[in-house]
Amino acid sequence: MxxxxxxxxxxxxxxxxxxxxxxxxxxxxxxxxxxxxxxxxxxxxxxxxxxxxxxxxxxxxxxxxxxxxxxxxxxxxxxxxxxxxxxxxxxxxxxxxxxxxxxxxxxxxxxxxxxxxNPLFFCISWIIFLLTLYITSMVSVASMVGFTIISIISLFFGDWILIIVAFSLTIFVYVRHWGNIERIKNGTENMVPFGLWYKKQQNKQK
Structure with missing residues (x-):
């Protein structure tokens, strides 16, 4: 090397x-x-x-x-x-x-x-993450869903290194979030204090 x-x-x-x-x-x-x-x-x-x-x-x-x-x-x-x-x-x-x-x-x-x-891919990734975070109010969900969508989008860039890395990182992110997935299923996952899902949960408690 x-x-x-x-x-x-x-x-x-x-x-x-x-x-x-x-x-x-x-x-x-x-x-x-x-x-x-x-x-x-x-x-x-x-x-x-x-x-x-x-x-x-x-x-x-x-x-x-x-x-x-x-x-x-x-x-x-x-x-x-x-x-x-x-x-x-x-x-x-x-x-x-x-x-x-x-x-x-x-x-x-x-x-x-x-x-x-890839600055363009970076911007797309950031927008997807923030949009998903706003909808779900959960960083874990935004990370997993965001990386999944990003991996699919990478196919349109025609860059095999980017594609392989994107899909590999997506798998890695899901593995690292395994505990979060269990908490999401149980309804105990932590939420950020903003976003649509957070507001919905707050309204239920009123």
Whole structure:
């Protein structure tokens, strides 16, 4: 393997391994988000445990991990595929060396990679996610449904690497959300405090 590619993969993995939610929680709130809520260190649980400011910061940092990793081929003047290098950050976020290999669901980091790899696809993905989130009021559902639709849309781009990665990530997202799927079935899944489904549930309680 080319030395540059190996170095980029290592750097990408280490960047992805940075547990933004854990470090921000401990540094500024005196809390380890893994000990609260769903026990996940990702964006959704950070929003739930630490609030909007911390959640937004973690979202941006987790996306930036993917974006920065996707920029590595440009920085190293390499013709390595951006998406494939970006996968190292996604893998790092899911299995972080700095958090005992117990990471998040890698949704934000994946989106960060897409921003550099294909800005148009990134915009489409973001719109689908936000629209689904508004309808369902559940980040887990928005992530799973969003990735499913995104995978189907990837077929129209004619980019086999994008197609393979999109479908692989969709499977991965479903696996990582298995606990959420059980809670959705039981009607106990956490909702964000906005959106159509949230409003419907609030009206029922009145």
């Amino acid at each position: 080319d030395t540059k590619i190996l170095l980029m993969l290592v750097i990408g993995y280490l960047l992805g391994s940075i547990p933004s939610g854990v470090w921000i929680g401990k540094a500024f709130y005196g809390k380890d988000v893994r000990q609260y809520g769903s026990g996940n260190m990702g964006t959704t649980n950070t929003f739930r445990v630490l609030g909007k400011k911390a959640g937004t910061l973690v979202l941006l940092l987790d996306m930036f991990k993917g974006t920065l990793t996707a920029c590595l081929p440009l920085m190293f003047h390499s013709n390595a595929n951006i998406m494939l290098i970006g996968l190292s950050a996604i893998f790092g976020h899911a299995f972080p060396i700095f958090a005992k290999f117990k990471g998040g669901k890698a949704v934000a980091t994946s989106v960060g990679v897409l921003l550099i790899y």
